[in-house]
Amino acid sequence: MNLNSNVSEEFSFEKEKAVARKYAQRFQWEMILIGIGQACVWLSLWPLVMNEIIPLWSGFIIASFCACMSYLPSHEAQHGNYSRGNPKKKWIDRFVGSFTLITLIYPYEILRVTHMKHHAYTNHEDKDPDFITSNANSVKEVILCSLDGTSTDYAKYKDIYADDAAFQKAFDKGVNVFLAYRLILMILVLLFPLQTLLLWWLPAKIGVLYTTLFFSYYPHIGTEVGRYKNTRFWQHWMPRYINHSMQLHFVHHLHPNIGHYDEPKAIEELKPFLIARGVPGAEDIPDRITYNPLIKI
Amino acid sequence: MVKVLEIILDHNKVWFGLIFIGSVLNAIVQKINILNGAPYLTAICFFAGFVVGVIAHIRGKWLWV
Numbered sequence: 274m275n276l277n278s279n280v281s282e283e284f285s286f287e288k289e290k291a292v293a294r295k296y297a298q299r300f301q302w303e304m305i306l307i308g309i310g311q312a313c314v315w316l317s318l319w320p321l322v323m324n325e326i327i328p329l330w331s332g333f334i335i336a337s338f339c340a341c342m343s344y345l346p347s348h349e350a351q352h353g354n355y356s357r358g359n360p361k362k363k364w365i366d367r368f369v370g371s372f373t374l375i376t377l378i379y380p381y382e383i384l385r386v387t388h389m390k391h392h393a394y395t396n397h398e399d400k401d402p403d404f405i406t407s408n409a410n411s412v413k414e415v416i417l418c419s420l421d422g423t424s425t426d427y428a429k430y431k432d433i434y435a436d437d438a439a440f441q442k443a444f445d446k447g448v449n450v451f452l453a454y455r456l457i458l459m460i461l462v463l464l465f466p467l468q469t470l471l472l473w474w475l476p477a478k479i480g481v482l483y484t485t486l487f488f489s490y491y492p493h494i495g496t497e498v499g500r501y502k503n504t505r506f507w508q509h510w511m512p513r514y515i516n517h518s519m520q521l522h523f524v525h526h527l528h529p530n531i532g533h534y535d536e537p538k539a540i541e542e543l544k545p546f547l548i549a550r551g552v553p554g555a556e557d558i559p560d561r562i563t564y565n566p567l568i569k570i
Numbered sequence: 571m572v573k574v575l576e577i578i579l580d581h582n583k584v585w586f587g588l589i590f591i592g593s594v595l596n597a598i599v600q601k602i603n604i605l606n607g608a609p610y611l612t613a614i615c616f617f618a619g620f621v622v623g624v625i626a627h628i629r630g631k632w633l634w635v
Contacts, residue, residue, distance in 0.1 A: 421633040455582075459589050466597035474590070 284549035293528035308346025308373035340480025383447030407493035492522035587623015592616035
């Protein structure tokens with residue numbers, strides 16, 4: 274595929290990549306803090322609720338907040354954005370990526386390999402593991418898919434990618450973790466039914482719904498197949514920190530190695546490149562990205 | 571052993587209904603005063619969870635997506 278067709282040399286793919294590389298260097302300590310922090314807060318809720326130091330309803334609210342914060346640090350790990358290609362730091366990716374997902378009751382390895390396929394085949398009906406939610410017809414459909422468990426049911430992709438040995442190995446590893454989570458959940462619910470429901474299961478559902486809605490559905494509504502067409506810039510009434518700045522998800526699909534908190538600066542510099550490529554909505558990106566809305570209304 | 575595990579996993583919705591939903595229903599009804607002393611309450615709760623799980627298993631999904 275020629276990524277430089279119909280674009281002047283000034284905005285070539287190589288130059289775009291060089292700009293992106295500048296924002297793909299920094300060690301993302303704040304993301305690690307959020308990932309480990311929310312998981313520790315969530316773990317601490319159990320003794321706090323059991324000993325009646327805080328009521329169960331407030332534990333539920335805090336746990337739901339933790340669950341909403343838990344995916345993004347794992348997402349950075351899935352892209353290897355902590356180790357940055359350094360084999361000695363790979364353990365940080367694995368540790369942060371797995372530990373933060375305790376709140377969502379989901380294995381890191383399955384999310385990692387399916388997310389890589391989502392990037393490789395975005396909006397391909399048969400090959401994109403997120404197709405069902407990123408191409409849902411309405412918010413209601415996303416809510417039902419998330420609560421139903423359909424949005425995270427990646428079992429069929431094990432067959433679709435049967436020829437990919439690395440995918441199979443990672444998936445099988447993830448299945449073991451998934452079964453361990455299920456076993457722990459079942460034991461806990463027998464011992465502490467309401468606590469398990471309100472501190473773990475229901476917050477995880479809320480977290481999955483939040484993640485699916487803002488990471489998968491909104492950034493991909495009405496988009497097509499293609500590097501500069503498969504994600505969009507979008508607006509939302511929420512301040513962007515509340516939806517994890519997912520209005521900027523477009524740049525993540527272009528250059529997944531850019532650190533999440535460096536994306537606004539990267540977009541400011543990449544804006545002329547995106548306009549040259551005819552990316553929908555790129556002209557409306559403010560010259561300086563601060564608060565919501567990111568896109569001029 | 572693998573075969574047994576496969577059978578258990580093939581019926582994961584039934585197990586989830588029986589154990590998870592049954593336990594939660596049982597815990598909720600224990601908190602409702604007017605139901606105190608009602609016979610077979612725990613058995614009814616776990617049976618209700620089991621039925622929900624069986625229905626989900628037959629349908630292949632929990633909700634109406």
